[in-house]
Amino acid sequence: MLLDFDKLGGLKPLLTVLVVVVCIFLILPIVFIAALSFGSSQWLIFPPPSWTFKWYQDLFADPRWLFSALTSLKIAGIVTVLSVVIGFLAALGLNRGSFVGRDFLRALFLTPMILPVVVLAVALYALFLKLGLAGTTIAFVIAHLLIALPFSIISIGNALDGFDRSIEEAAILCGASPWEARLRVTVPAVSHGIFAAAVFSFLASWDEVVLAIFMASPTLQTLPVKIWTTLRQDLTPVIAAASTLLIAFTILLMIVAALFRKGRKA
Amino acid sequence: MPVTLATDTVKITRERKFGYVVPALLLIVFFFIVPVTMLLLRSVLEPVPGMQNYAALLGSTTYLRVFLNTFLVAGVVTIVSIFVGYPVAWLLAIMPEKWSRIVLAIIILSMWTNLLARTYAWMVLLQRTGVINKTLMALGLIDKPLALVNNLVGVTIGMTYIMLPFVILPLMGVIRSIDPAILRAAALCGAGKLQCFLRVLLPLSLPGIVAGALMVFVMSLGYFVTPALLGGTSNMMLAELVAQFVQSLVNWGMGGAAALVLLVVTLTLYAIQLRYFNPARGK
């Protein structure tokens, strides 16, 4: 009865109130930031004395913000492509292969996800200093790729698990070469996994803070690094404007993902 | 012969396929195993070979306070997340879909929102002149603003905010996988609500709770951004210490030692979780 919604009795209002409170707790900062980004107060007083677009104008007037956003976009784009391709191959090998140490490799590939990022960041920073790659786009891409790849391997691996490989074998029997069969039959069949892998990889790179702080140079910064360095100085409302744009971007991404899922069901 | 053809193709799709994992493996070896190993080696090689870095790290009250802060915050965040997250996950698992969809959308939105944006929001909300202090004062609950930021209270609030979705979503899955008929059977056996909960629902969801708690604890131990922004300089946590040794003090030996401590604790807890509470094994 504890799992029958209509028979919860007195627990129902109690739990409902808690859920509502938690929802408010979760949504409050997001709504609040969006509201403040339009408020006129330099000191982020709420409710704001009046409304303004000033902070958005400041944001777009400073070329460093735009440049860092473009840097983020470029790095996230490269990371997404590499993560999906390498992740697809790795997932295929882990899923279908019969080599020794498969389970060990699977666990190994996922460790960057569970390891404290700061350890990885510091270690890579040391390596790139030695290699003379510190502060370069390559360093950024490699660092972000390490934490994006587990998402790809999991998403595509799950999709491959749900795909009956005799279908691929049937395609080969129909005359397709193994790679042709893979591209024309398997890839479309696991496209939802590939899509998820792309979204997660993009987000992992786009939102990465800790690795980015260590990879960045004064001339090459991603958007989170720019926010971070600004934030360490003061709580200017320009950050609220930048954050609001990021939130809008997230919502857009959620809608696209939801539409994609719906399209798949239909 | 068609039979031979079939077995041939099976071979094609089921060959050993080690080659496919090579790109990922190269990446992991050269940019994960090698640098992390090098960093850890530096902890016993720099400035001179020996264990002096570990002795310094574990022998100083300053650093012990950092360990204490880290475990305290991670522990409190874990406990609060579970106590708040479990009932939410429970109701979410059984409420009508039209409502649970809205709640899930809110949870996912908060999860996907940029970490810095969220932390920034809490910095603003919790500051002395922030909305929370102002509201409490307007309500007459406090006379002067509470110190909610630049201390461990702020870190705990900010981290709980980040960790809650990581508790709610898996727990919801665990509770959804319990057959409601089992709870009905328990009720017919004479168990009241409390007994149903304590004797059936809780034990059945316990593996999920422990797994969720371990995950949140491990994630909290290594967290960097939120403690750095909400905690202020005097309330450092372990991840910040690692970063500080490397960035400000350029002391790679101590940085490596602190990283190793963090790594060992994390991997041990992770191994425990895998060994005893792997949800994928259906236990």
Added chain:
Amino acid sequence: MTEPFLSIRGIRKSYGPVTAVKNVSMDIAEGEFMTFLGPSGSGKSTTLYVLAGFQDPSGGDILLKGRSLLSTPSHKRNIGMVFQRYTLFPHLTVGENVAFPLRIRRRPQAEIAERVKAALKLVRLEGFEDRMPALMSGGQQQRVALARALVYNPPVLLMDEPLSALDKKLREEIQFEIRRIHRETGVTILYVTHDQEEALRLSDRIAVFSQGEVDQIGTGPELYANPATRFVAGFIGDSNFLDATVVASDAGKAKLSLGDGSVVEGVPLHGTSTASGKASLMLRPERLSLSRAAVPSGIAVTVRDITFLGNNVEVSTATPAGVDLAVRLPFGHEAISNLARGEDAWLTFDTASAHAFA
């Protein structure tokens, strides 16, 4: 008149505009085995859930020994129930599962041990106390569920399609066990199933559910010999239906015209005759006789197929209008020796064994 043991009075249940149970009433005697039989969506399970307290009815009442159950929450009703799925507590051993209701009732340890042992003995699972449910077969798990439901001697045991997850052979084995347990314990059982054979095999009485209502309550032979509605006639046993017109009716017997000109008299008529006089004539396949020589009062048919069923032979025939009629005859019956497909034949029947539904 003495008070009925369990009385279901005008139970209704609707979900918004959808009515799952319209108006169900019945009395059940102590120790009786009552089966709710009907297709899915007929309201039989909902009625059972109302009895268990998993759902609150929109109207009506349930009395156990004269006292209303509705205000009592499920866990205080002291009712036993076996579910469609096994519903054993997966984190407890078999013995702990069976002991669960007694632990809840805070019985002394010695009594618990003794009664768990007795309950497991009753379901023939002695010595399985320490097994985990996940390691047992479906049939065994369901017997543990039965032991758990009976261990606290509930006055009423509800069973919601308990055998539907089992294969046929196991099902028959457990049906036999349920009958034995019913005999040995004398517990009142309310049993839900959509399987008429299971219902006939197990029950003292059967309540046939259709579209949220009880069409008829009676023993198996009563329902078979004297169905109250066309639905009951179709659901219990095999049957043929022919369209007919009521020409005249008197004292529950009707005179029917069968459309091809033939007229039958003295057929028991159920339901009130409508103005148009349209009715269905129900004929049991084993009550039909087949003649290869023309019979003027018989129904002319063509043989479509002959199927050997062991001790019976089923002859599928069709009238010129295309209505299928099945006839079942004992194996070796003279009428069917050398009978061939496509042959013409005539069907006759005893009008008293037929039924007409208006």
